[in-house]
Amino acid sequence: MLRLTEIIFPLSVDQDDIENVLKAAACARLGIPADQLVSLTIFRRSYDARKRSAITLTYSVDVEVLDEAAVLARCQGLRNVQMTPEMEYKHVAQAPADLPANARPLVIGFGPCGLFAALILAQMGFRPIVLERGRVVRERTKDTWGFWRKRELQTESNVQFGEGGAGTFSDGKLSTQVKDPKHYGRKVLQEFVAADAPAEIMYVSKPHIGTFRLVKMIEQMRAQIESLGGEFRFESRVDDILIEDGKLRGVALASGEVIESGHVVLAIGHSARDTFEMLHRRGVFMEAKPFSLGFRIEHPQSLIDRARFGQNAGHPVLGAADYKLVHHTNNGRAVYSFCMCPGGTVVAASSEPGRVVTNGMSQYSRNERNANAAIVVGIDPKDFPGIDESPLAGIAFQRQWESRAYELGGSDYSAPVQLVGDFLAGRPSTSLGSVVPSYKPGVTPTDLSTSLPDYVIAAIKEALPAFDRQIKGFATHDALLTGVETRTSSPLRITRGDDFQSLNTAGLFPAGEGAGYAGGIMSAAIDGMKVAEAVALHILGRPGVSGGNRRSESYEY
Numbered sequence: 192m193l194r195l196t197e198i199i200f201p202l203s204v205d206q207d208d209i210e211n212v213l214k215a216a217a218c219a220r221l222g223i224p225a226d227q228l229v230s231l232t233i234f235r236r237s238y239d240a241r242k243r244s245a246i247t248l249t250y251s252v253d254v255e256v257l258d259e260a261a262v263l264a265r266c267q268g269l270r271n272v273q274m275t276p277e278m279e280y281k282h283v284a285q286a287p288a289d290l291p292a293n294a295r296p297l298v299i300g301f302g303p304c305g306l307f308a309a310l311i312l313a314q315m316g317f318r319p320i321v322l323e324r325g326r327v328v329r330e331r332t333k334d335t336w337g338f339w340r341k342r343e344l345q346t347e348s349n350v351q352f353g354e355g356g357a358g359t360f361s362d363g364k365l366s367t368q369v370k371d372p373k374h375y376g377r378k379v380l381q382e383f384v385a386a387d388a389p390a391e392i393m394y395v396s397k398p399h400i401g402t403f404r405l406v407k408m409i410e411q412m413r414a415q416i417e418s419l420g421g422e423f424r425f426e427s428r429v430d431d432i433l434i435e436d437g438k439l440r441g442v443a444l445a446s447g448e449v450i451e452s453g454h455v456v457l458a459i460g461h462s463a464r465d466t467f468e469m470l471h472r473r474g475v476f477m478e479a480k481p482f483s484l485g486f487r488i489e490h491p492q493s494l495i496d497r498a499r500f501g502q503n504a505g506h507p508v509l510g511a512a513d514y515k516l517v518h519h520t521n522n523g524r525a526v527y528s529f530c531m532c533p534g535g536t537v538v539a540a541s542s543e544p545g546r547v548v549t550n551g552m553s554q555y556s557r558n559e560r561n562a563n564a565a566i567v568v569g570i571d572p573k574d575f576p577g578i579d580e581s582p583l584a585g586i587a588f589q590r591q592w593e594s595r596a597y598e599l600g601g602s603d604y605s606a607p608v609q610l611v612g613d614f615l616a617g618r619p620s621t622s623l624g625s626v627v628p629s630y631k632p633g634v635t636p637t638d639l640s641t642s643l644p645d646y647v648i649a650a651i652k653e654a655l656p657a658f659d660r661q662i663k664g665f666a667t668h669d670a671l672l673t674g675v676e677t678r679t680s681s682p683l684r685i686t687r688g689d690d691f692q693s694l695n696t697a698g699l700f701p702a703g704e705g706a707g708y709a710g711g712i713m714s715a716a717i718d719g720m721k722v723a724e725a726v727a728l729h730i731l732g733r734p735g736v737s738g739g740n741r742r743s744e745s746y747e748y
Contacts, residue, residue, distance in 0.1 A: 192275035193263065194234060195220055198250040202238070202503060217254050220272065221262050229255040237396035238509060243501030248508065280378035280720075284727040286316030295320055296454040296726050297442060299429050302356015303712045304703025305458035306409070307379065308719035308726075309416050315727050318420035320450065322442070324428035324463075325353025328409050335360065339539055339631040342604045347428065350540040350550060351462035351678070354425065355409045357704075358712040360540070362532045362553040363400035365392055367713035375717040386411040389555065397513070401555030429466065432473055432699070439698035453698045454726050458719060459705040461681035462542050464586050467705075471583055476686055476694040479575060479582045480707050483529065483679040484592060484647050485567030486639065486672040487537045487549045488611070489626050490665070492562045495533070498662045511557040514564070514662060518654040522646055524568050526654035529679055531564035533557045536629035537673050539604060546593035547606050549630065549676050561629050565676040566654065568647045575682075585682025595642055596675040605633040607642060607675075612668030614639060615652060624669030634673065642674045681707045690734055691725035700726055 198216050205212060214231050218224065235251040253275045256262050266272040294317075298309045301323040312319040324347055325331055331353030334345040347353075350360045365383070367376060380393050383400065386408040392398035400408070413423060424444075431443035432455075441451035459466050471477060492511055496504035499512035511533030518526045535553030542548070551563045575584035599607035608628060613620040619638035628634045640648055659666035684707030686694050693699040702708065702722040709715035728734055 192253045192255055193221070193259065194251060194253050194273050194275040196251040196271045196273075198252065200248050200250070202246045202248060202506060202508065204248060206508060213250060213252055217252060221254075221256065221266060223256060223262060227257045227262075229257060231255075233394045235394050235396065240500060240509075243499070243503065246500065246503050246506075246509070278374050278377050280374045282311070282315050283724045284315050284731055284733070286318075286727070286730075290317065290730075293451060294454075294730055295452065296456060296730065297322060297450065297452045298456040298458060299442070300324075300356065300458035300460055300463070300703075300705070301354050301423075302458060302460050302703065302715065303358045304709060304715040304719035304722075305356070305456065306412060306719065307382075307716040308456045308458055308702060308723040309421055310382065310412060311720050311723035312727060313416045313419035313421040315723075316420070317727055317730065318422070319416070319456075320422045320452075321416070321424065322427045322429055322444070322450075323354055323423070323425050325349075325425065327425055328354040328359065328406050331355070331359075332406060338541070338604070342632045344541055344544060344604065346542060346544065347426070349542050350538060351460060351542040354413070355405060356460055357462070357540075357550070357678075358715070359405050359409065360402055360538060360550065360552050361530065361712070362535060362551065363402065363405055363555070364711060365398040365400065365713050367711060367717070369714050369717055371717065375720050376713060378720070379713060379716045382412065383408060386415075399553070399555070399557075401553055401557070404555050431469060432475075434473060434696060437695060437697055439696055454730055455699055456719070456722055456726060457685065457699060457701045457706060458703045458722075461678055461704050463705055464543075467583060467586065467683065470685065471581070475696050475699065477582050477683050478686055479572035479578055479585050479682065480680075480684045481569060481571050482585065482589075482682050483527075483567035483569050483676075484643050485526075485529075485565055485651060485676045486643075486674050487551060487563050487630075487676055488566050489537060489561045489563045489629065489671045489673065490667070491626065492534050492560060494664045494667075495562045495662065498664060511562070513562075516658045516661060518657045520650045520653045522650060522653075524646065524650040526566065526568050526650050528658075529565040529567050529676075531562070533562050534559045535563055536561070537563050537606075539606070539631060540678065541593070541604065543590070543593070545597050545602075546590065547596035547600055547604060547675065548593050548678055549606060549673055550678070559629065560627065563629065565679065566651055566658075566672075567676055567679055568650045570644075570647070574644070582683050589677045589682060592643055592675050593677055599637050599639070599642055599674065600635045603632075605635045606630050606673050607637045607639060608634040608671055608673045609637060609639045610668060611655060611666055611670040611672060614672055615655060615666065623671070626669050626671045628671055628673065630673050639672060639674050680710050681705050683707060690729070691722050692729075
């Protein structure tokens with residue numbers, strides 16, 4: 192196969208006939224007649240919107256041709272024609288047929304990290320046992336919608352807990368900045384497509400799935416793991432771990448049941464605060480890490496589309512426009528957009544009573560009225576009160592501001608909101624403007640100036656006008672801020688060594704976002720795969736995987 196890159200067309204190219212258009216372009220590039228082109232597959236499609244009046248599409252394609260060697264020799268020296276590189280993920284091990292039952296690994300948590308850790312272990316024959324504190328994804332979805340509609344919070348089944356993890360109620364972004372020479376990311380996309388994700392996620396530059404599609408996909412992937420000998424235990428919260436001489440021997444469930452295992456993948460997500468506290472009591476090494484605090488901001492999606500695409504706003508290939516913004520403030524803080532959800536909604540993401548947390552979510556269509564994103568400020572462990580006494584101080588700091596948001600919203604899980612114009616002017620909002628809030632169960636106009644630390648408020652006030660210079664209308668008076676966004680990433684890291692095991696608890700393999708090694712669906716899934724490989728090799732007595740202490744955060748929820 193040959194890969195042809197930088198095939199550029201105007202946005203007006205006929206998408207209904209794009210395969211034939213690409214074939215003609217490929218033949219012209221290679222200097223061959225059409226009958227010598229055997230097949231063509233789109234590898235990548237992106238757009239360049241730097242000139243809004245002249246947006247272009249760029250394709251890379253893989254082609255099969257007759258007499259490939261002669262064609263390649265003729266094109267030697269052309270940088271946009273090359274052999275298609277090998278891009279298939281390969282398993283590192285295979286379990287023996289007589290693998291004893293007590294060698295089966297445990298996977299705690301079934302978000303993106305736990306999902307792919309369990310899948311890879313199952314595909315290698317290790318028959319993992321998955322322990323998930325929440326409910327199966329359809330029951331969990333009912334519970335979550337019940338909270339949004341009726342204010343009935345289920346503490347073990349919500350946006351944070353349950354099959355699919357926090358990524359289920361998100362935009363389903365599948366982009367990442369992780370370096371990937373072993374093609375973990377491509378494996379993730381292939382498994383998603385096999386589970387009925389849109390085939391285009393294999394080649395579009397900013398792939399996403401959306402909540403409703405993710406629900407069905409997760410069920411199919413669970414079924415695959417089960418067909419390979421994996422086992423699932425839902426509503427099975429791990430309340431304790433068993434350690435002897437610095438080695439993990441098993442776990443104890445909330446029911447009192449003990450499950451023995453010397454290999455445990457800890458993929459608990461960033462909101463399992465009670466589990467973090469238990470691990471700290473048991474002496475598992477952990478350290479505080481930075482995260483961010485801020486608000487959700489909502490605009491009409493049409494405003495963002497016009498600002499990004501000009502007269503091409505609404506074009507079906509471009510879809511709903513997104514943005515990424517960053518501003519470095521005079522007080523030394525970085526303010527940035529996070530988890531931008533085109534055509535989406537702001538959602539209630541609480542997992543504890545008496546606290547308000549926001550997040551963003553989109554469906555695959557991205558056709559809701561508003562665009563939303565978190566506008567957050569980076570904070571460091573030195574900002575956490577009590578950091579000298581405990582690495583868990585970041586959790587207490589998050590809880591402080593989530594409780595304050597609950598109070599400002601009226602103590603009924605309504606979220607406190609403020610118009611951007613009022614926020615910048617330093618006056619409370621008493622009513623809403625033209626932007627209709629999407630947050631359910633409801634909102635309360637108020638003054639957000641006391642909802643977060645003073646330095647966070649000051650940084651966001653400075654950043655919003657700067658963002659308005661990049662996206663005209665961003666700081667418009669009626670844009671809406673909704674508080675608060677606190678779960679941008681885990682507030683601590685359960686540090687691991689180069690063999691992916693805990694620094695002081697052998698057999699415990701911290702993984703994914705909760706352990707501080709990922710930030711988004713794709714990076715969490717990739718980390719789960721790497722940890723699964725490490726577990727498999729450790730079970731077989733062949734340790735040799737390295738790089739377990741490398742961070743892979745990209746924060747793309």
